[in-house]
Amino acid sequence: MSPLRGWPSFPDELPDFDPAGAPERPDALFLAWLADAGEHALAPHATILSTVDFDGVPDARVVILKEVDAAGWQVATSALSPKGRQLAANPRVALTSFWPQRARQVRIRGTATPATDEISAADFRERSPASRVESLTGNQSEVLTDAAELARAVRAAEHRVAAEPDAVPAGWTRYLITADTVEFWQGRHDRQHIRLRYTRQGTGWHTERLWP
């Protein structure tokens, strides 16, 4: 038997989820689950952003959620990065959050829209100096052939952050992800997992249960 089968997926104690009592809006339920996850997990606001590349092939990576409200889910990245270029060509995305300590998954499908330059710049300036250095270092996801070149670029970025604390790298962008569907999955040990999907309908949301 594969040794991978031995690992437990979820803790013994799982939270309950009553879809009948779920809020009318998915952002409200997401925020409630996020707050709950924050009491049990590191980085509950880390989520997987899936995009589609120029050949129609899916791509995915972890990003941090910056804001969630009735408008949607916000993330930030460089528009010059692979994912940024993919978003410019095809704004259709998915977000997937997974909180194993609570046996909860949320799947969002929607569209990403870049925020204004002012909002994106403000996002960047709120970041810690270390993460500003990281972004100002640039060349994200390019092939690194010489580690010394990275060290030089990091030093240059550190000098820049110290000399120009308001500097914003070209392309830094906040994206608002407007959801079309949001599905909440609550795992259960009896495998009768509880799934509730919200689908946008006019100005409101339609909800339906899904089979496990």
Ligand SMILES: Cc1cc2nc3c(=O)[nH]c(=O)nc-3n(C[C@H](O)[C@H](O)[C@H](O)COP(=O)(O)O)c2cc1C
């Ligand atoms: C916990 C965690 C949080 C991350 N947060 C972000 C983020 O908010 N924005 C970002 O651009 N990359 C973030 N990254 C890095 C991305 O996963 C990815 O490596 C990078 O953005 C390059 O992706 P791309 O080549 O698809 O553009 C994070 C990675 C981890 C593991």
